[in-house]
Amino acid sequence: MIMIIINRSKKEAKKILKSHAPINSLSIKSSILECIGDTPLVRLNRLFTDPDIEVLAKLECMNPGGSMKDRPARYIIEQGLKNGTIQSNSHIVESTSGNLGIALAMMGRLYGLAVTCVVDPKVSAVNLKIMKQMGANIEMVTEADEQGGYLLTRIAHVQYLLGSIPNSVWINQYANSNNWKSHFEGTGTEIADALDDLDVLIAGVSTSGSIMGIARRLREKFPALHVVGVDAVGSIIFGGPPGSRDLPGIGASRIPELLNKSEIDSVYHINDLDSANGCRALLRYEGIFAGGSSGSVVAAAQQVVAKMRKPIGRPLRVVIILPDRGERYMDKVYDDDWYAMVEAKWLAVEGEVVHE
């Protein structure tokens, strides 16, 4: 297998693609790619104790690259290889400092593709190390844009790389329809196949690929589904005022092209403190060690279930998406000094609001 990848050719890339096509059809996987998806749905009845409410968590953190971004990374690369927009000599470029970069780097190893991740100084040291160890090239932008962030500088640098790297291909996760389709065919279909009834879906939003894809698939089976988007306080996706936020994952400083707001019924904005509390509750009550946006989703779920009308004759059934694992957040959510800093900040803000 190693020889095939090192001495890759178009024919060989096709051969690997073919050998990876059926997911989970054998008990022995022919590569790590076949371990993507089929993640468990787990009942959280220690954290949500009301017998009239059933909260099921889709553990996307159990994907082999550590997050749900394995799905779009695999789908986008494999569709590209199939339709010819990605070739065996393509060089994958993306602006990402987190889970998608790691997932793309993993895909690059398997398909013998060069991968360059454009990052900024806010990238976590752990993510940077994982991307490098997985063989990705790292391009760090250092100049902030006129909004004080790095998004525009990162996109400008991607454009520069596309003009200077031969055979470069931009993944463009905010606008690439294969992003949401990966969740329509994967995550959404797995949930639909597992359940006979479902009332509410709660998921975090950044590119919106996951919530769009999962909701579209689930509404085919459950037309009355109530879809809840979870955004970060300080993100502008749903029109909130821009502000600083420390946890990566959900939120964005731009509106994703993939997002169709009319498909989301309600939106909850969660701050870093409530996200951290959600993570810590998930760990304390359920033993699930998850990343920051999982905590945001748990915090939103606690508010949502208190408000929703219960169906007659059965519990209200809610699915929440837990996108990644806790290890990448050891210096934030699971660091007591960081927690104390965030707690002081948000308690002061809440105090001001009460004072007004």
Ligand SMILES: Cc1ncc(COP(=O)(O)O)c(C=O)c1O
């Ligand atoms: C940890 C985490 N949670 C949630 C999201 C949001 O997912 P999406 O981009 O599909 O909206 C992301 C996206 O990067 C993520 O990394």
